[in-house]
C-alpha cells in the first residue's frame with residue numbers, strides 16, 4: 001500500500017520535495033515546472049527591493065487575484081440589463097462574503113492599472129529597454145492596453161448609473177474620429193446605443209478573450225525577461241575590472257523575497273477591501289444622466305483633454321502622437337545605451353525631476369488659461385485651428401524649447417533626454433488625470449476637491 | 453520544367469494560400485458576430501411609430517418628454533412641432549428640458565440647446581437630432597426609427613398642423 005503511494009508521489013514529483021543545500025536549490029529551480037521560468041542564479045545586486053519594488057511580480061499577483069475572484073463573480077452574475085444590477089445586489093446580500101469578493105475584484109483591477117503604470121515607469125527610468133529587452137517593452141505596452149481593456153469592459157458590467165454613463169461617454173468620443181468614427185462607435189456599442197447586446201459583448205470579452213490574451217502576453221513577457229538574464233542590473237559589470245559579478249541562487253534568495261512581496265500585497269488588498277466598499281450607484285437609467293458624468297479614472301486624462309481640444313485632436317491626434325513616442329522609445333539609437341541605477345545618473349535624476357515639475361506646472365497653467373480666459377473668447381471661431389493646430393503647435397514648440405534648455409543647461413546624454421521627455425509626458429497625463437478626478441464638479445466646471 | 457522541386461514549392465504556396473483563406477473566413481465569421489444588429493424594427497413599421505396624441509394637447513412653447521421613444525416633442529410658439537432626440541450631440545448624455553430657463557441643459561459638460569434644438573453653448577458640435585413628425589387628422593405621430601442629423605435649424609424641419 002505504502003509502496004503504491006510512494007510510486008504515485010514519485011511519478012508526480014520526480015525529485016525530492018525537500019530542498020537542502022545549494023545544489024538541491026539549483027536543481028529545484030531547473031526542474032520544477034513552476035520555477036522553470038526563473039534563472040537558476042541571479043545577480044546579487046538586482047535583489048534589493050528598492051531596485052524594482054517588485055512591481056512586475058505585484059502585477060502578476062493581482063492578475064491571479066482577479067482571475068480567482070472573477071470566476072466566483074461569474075457564478076453569481078447575470079449579463080442582461082434587466083438582471084445585471086439585481087444580481088450584483090444579490091451577490092452582496094446572499095453569498096458568503098459576496099461583497100468582499102466583489103471588492104477584492106474591483107480594487108485589484110484598479111490597483112493593477114496603477115501598478116502596471118509604475119512598473120512601466122520603473123523600466124523606463126532604469127533603462128530596461130535596450131538590446132534584448134527592446135521588444136519586451138512593446139509587449140509590456142500591449143499588456144498595459146490589455147489591462148485597460150479588461151478594466152473598461154468590466155466597468156460596464158454592474159449596469160449602474162456610473163457604468164452606463166461612463167461607457168456612453170467613452171464610446172461617444174469615438175464618434176468624432178473622422179471616417180471610421182460612427183462605424184467604430186457602432187462596433188463598440190454593438191448598436192446605436194448601449195443595451196442588451198453591448199452588455200453581452202462586454203461580458204464575453206471581459207471573461208474570455210481579454211484575460212486569455214493577457215495571460216499569453218504575460219508568459220511571453222516573463223520569458224523575454226528570463227532570456228535577457230533577469231531584470232536590469234543596477235551595477236552593470238565594469239568591462240575594465242576583473243572582479244566577477246556576484247551571483248546567488250534564485251532559491252531562496254529571489255523567490256523568498258517575491259513570496260514576501262506577494263503575500264504582503266494580498267494582505268493589503270484584503271484589508272483595504274474589507275474597509276472600503278466598491279462603488280455601486282443606482283441602477284442604470286438611460287433617461288437621466290448623472291451630473292457630472294465621468295469616464296473611469298484611467299481615462300479621465302483623455303476626458304480632460306476633450307474639454308480643451310477639438311475632438312479630432314483630443315481623441316485621435318494627441319493620443320496617437322503619445323503612443324508612437326512610447327512605442328518608439330526602445331528603437332531610438334542611443335550612444336551609450338545607459339541602464340542600471342534609477343534615473344541612470346545624477347544628471348538623469350536632475351533632468352527627470354525638472355521634467356516632472358515642468359510637466360505638472362505647465363499642464364495646470366494651460367488648463368487654467370484655457371478655462372478662465374480662452375474659453376470666453378474662442379467660441380465658434382475655426383475650432384480646428386484655434387483648438388487644434390495652434391495649441392498643438394505651441395505645445396510641441398514648448399517641448400522642443402524645454403529640451404533645448406535641458407541640453408544647454410545640464411547636457412544630458414541621449415538616453416537621459418528621452419527619459420526626461422517621457423517623464424514630462426507622463427507628468428502631463430498624471431496632472432490631467434488628477435484635475436479630471438478631483439477638480440471637476442457639476443457640469444465639468446473647475447471646482448475644489450471638497451466641493452464635488 | 454515539371455521537376456519535383458517546383459511542384460513542391462507550388463504545393464507549399466498552395467498551403468499558404470489555403471491557410472490565408474481559412475484565416476480570412478475566421479475573421480469574416482467573427483466580424484459578423486460582432487456586427488451591430490439593429491434590433492429595432494424597420495422604418496415605417498407600426499411599432500417604431502409613436503402616437504403622441506392630438507394636436508390640441510400640446511400648448512405652444514412647451515416641451516413634452518416621451519420616454520419610450522427617447523425624444524422630446526417641442527411645440528414652437530408658431531404652433532409647429534419638432535421631435536428632438538434626447539441624446540446630447542456632444543457625447544451622448546440625456547439632456548433634460550428646463551421649463552424655467554426655456555432650454556435644454558446637458559448635465560455632462562454643460563452644453564445647452566434652445567427649443568429648436570439649436571446649440572446655445574458648446575461643446576456640443578451640432579443641434580439635437582430630429583425624428584420625423586407627421587400629423588394625420590389632427591394626431592401627432594413620430595417615427596423613431598433613426599435620428600436625423602442636421603447642422604442648423606431651419607423652418608423646413610418643422611411639421612405644422
Ligand code: FES
Pocket residue numbers: 540541542543544545558559560561562563575576
Ligand atoms: S454630453 Fe452633453 S455636453 Fe457633453
